Amino acid sequence: MDEFDWSAMSPLRHALVPGTFGPTTPEPGVCLSERTGHRLLQIMARRGRWAETAAVANRLYGVEPPARAAANFGKDITLVWSGIDQYLALLRADHWPVDAIRSAFGNAASVSEQTAGRCLVQLSGPHVRAVLAKVSSLDLHPDAFPIGAAAATSIDHTVVNLWRERNAADGSTVFYMLMFTSFAESIWHLILMAAAEYGCGIVIDR
Structure with missing residues (x-):
């Protein structure tokens, strides 16, 4: 009899490649990481x-x-x-x-x-607002979207939950995005393309 492995797997397991995508000098303008646990x-x-x-x-x-x-x-x-x-x-x-x-x-x-039905991604860095402005219609200016602001919006023709987290330890802006797992890889690649001109660092959170 066949045995099945029901272990949970990341919907980004094929897309998550640690390193930097795009320019690397002086440092990536955006950092992406799937959050787990x-x-x-x-x-x-x-x-x-x-x-x-x-x-x-x-x-x-x-x-x-x-x-x-x-x-x-x-x-x-x-x-x-x-x-x-x-x-x-x-x-x-x-x-x-x-x-x-x-x-x-x-x-x-x-x-x-x-x-198991949603994928959580953290986005941060000095150019994170510029990247998100390419893929959403939200006004993400700090006055319009301060820490604790949230929205249910559309990215890549699917609904996502986006909110502004507390700033990172170094003071940089942090956003979190929740997306359906079936669309996660598509949205991940879209954000990578939007971030290419600024450089995008990819961090594996395991």
Whole structure:
């Protein structure tokens, strides 16, 4: 009898090649990295129960879920708005079994596991806004899209969740992008092409 290996694999396993794409002097203008080691949950309040859903989330995670297009940061967790009365919870893989979270929300909200269905990419560097401006229609100026701003937008004809993370230790701008795994390789290559003129460093996060 055939045996199947159900081990999770990155949707970018064929596209992730560490190094630099494009100019390298004085340093790459953009850095790309797939982020792993997390769990992703979609939490959708049931009709008329957003206040209850928000209260449970605050009690569980110690952070208020966003009621508008924003990303709220807590300890080892980020809550990202994904639509009216719903948000995505990005947390460490070893935190809170899914069944325990479903139990905590009870009938107030529906909780669905999304970890295997989405790919998370970090984008940073001095030219990251210029690259994202080529592939999206968002206004990413710091005044219009500050730290904690988020959007559900379209890139390469598919919906992605994009938000501005806290700055890196060196003060550089950081964005995170969540995309469906089936489109991840296509979007990855699109961003590489958009970043070519600035140089793009690729980091393997394993």
